[in-house]
Amino acid sequence: FSSSEELVLVDRRSSGIAVLTLNRPKALNALSDSLMRALAEKLQQVDADAALKAAVVTGTGKAFAAGADIKEMNSRSSYSDVRHDNMLAHWSAVSSIRKPIVAAVGGFALGGGCELAMSCDIIIASQAAKFGQPEIKLGTIPGVGGTQRLIRAIGKSKAMELVLTGEMLSAEEAEKAGLVSRVVPVGTELDAAVAVAEKIAGFSTPVAQLAKECVNASQEMSLAEGLRFERHLFHATWGLEDRKEGFEAFVAKRSPEWKHR
Numbered sequence: 062f063s064s065s066e067e068l069v070l071v072d073r074r075s076s077g078i079a080v081l082t083l084n085r086p087k088a089l090n091a092l093s094d095s096l097m098r099a100l101a102e103k104l105q106q107v108d109a110d111a112a113l114k115a116a117v118v119t120g121t122g123k124a125f126a127a128g129a130d131i132k133e134m135n136s137r138s139s140y141s142d143v144r145h146d147n148m149l150a151h152w153s154a155v156s157s158i159r160k161p162i163v164a165a166v167g168g169f170a171l172g173g174g175c176e177l178a179m180s181c182d183i184i185i186a187s188q189a190a191k192f193g194q195p196e197i198k199l200g201t202i203p204g205v206g207g208t209q210r211l212i213r214a215i216g217k218s219k220a221m222e223l224v225l226t227g228e229m230l231s232a233e234e235a236e237k238a239g240l241v242s243r244v245v246p247v248g249t250e251l252d253a254a255v256a257v258a259e260k261i262a263g264f265s266t267p268v269a270q271l272a273k274e275c276v277n278a279s280q281e282m283s284l285a286e287g288l289r290f291e292r293h294l295f296h297a298t299w300g301l302e303d304r305k306e307g308f309e310a311f312v313a314k315r316s317p318e319w320k321h322r
């Protein structure tokens with residue numbers, strides 16, 4: 062990892078996790094193309110690094126991210142331009158990462174910021190977090206999952222209300238609706254997210270990846286297809302050294318020593 066001129070800061074910890082911090086605080090971490098490319102690149106480096114088991118993505122100050130970069134998007138003037146460039150298509154790189162990603166949201170997660178948080182696997186929010194899809198106020202609609210992942214997270218009526226009114230959900234409302242897994246006091250969201258990532262990092266990496274893949278598959282498949290997919294991956298764990306180790310350790314009443322293989 063290089064450390065100069067960083068739009069995304071990387072803190073690689075000996076506990077087997079990396080903390081990635083979005084770093085455009087003056088623009089409330091508006092997600093420019095270059096920032097999202099840097100984030101994808103760093104997450105791909107985490108995926109490729111055998112010493113790392115999970116990642117945390119967080120923001121700075123009062124924003125996780127206040128959305129895609131409105132000024133940058135405004136420089137595209139026509140449908141033909143944005144279609145040709147396939148604007149924002151590269152954002153899907155985040156959801157191709159195989160290692161678990163925990164989002165620590167301490168402030169605004171709006172538009173593309175909310176969509177980025179939803180592309181992560183677990184969202185931990187501080188009491189000051191705010192979630193919303195305000196694109197309608199700009200005369201556009203969500204473009205990276207705000208009409209798709211949000212409905213799966215909080216149901217149609219609430220998702221529709223957020224998308225059609227542009228209003229925000231407080232952290233407490235987001236927790237009640239099921240968008241976030243936990244709300245913690247202001248300033249403690251990163252520690253809480255790191256603790257969750259470290260807990261995951263303590264288990265077998267291939268098993269955690271299979272579990273993540275299965276849970277995410279449920280968003281794309283019918284129940285019957287999902288159950289079949291799950292059964293196949295469950296059986297596949299019998300091909301892992303760590304499955305054998307986990308079972309043998311239980312039977313021998315000792316702690317497992319994961320080989321991550």
Ligand code: HXC
Pocket residue numbers: 087088089091092127128129130131132149169171172173174176195196199202203204205
């Ligand atoms: C570019 C942004 C930005 C954004 C904030 N800024 N959000 N720049 N893109 N999404 C910049 C502001 O222009 C300003 O820069 C600086 O950050 C501080 O913002 P303020 O507005 O002065 O802060 P504040 O008054 O505290 O208001 C915070 C806020 C507001 C409520 C979050 O900034 C806001 O409404 N932002 C836009 C939120 C939004 O619409 N997001 C969705 C984007 S569309 P200067 O230089 O003036 O100081 C989107 C498209 C999705 O995400 C399609 C697919 C991704």
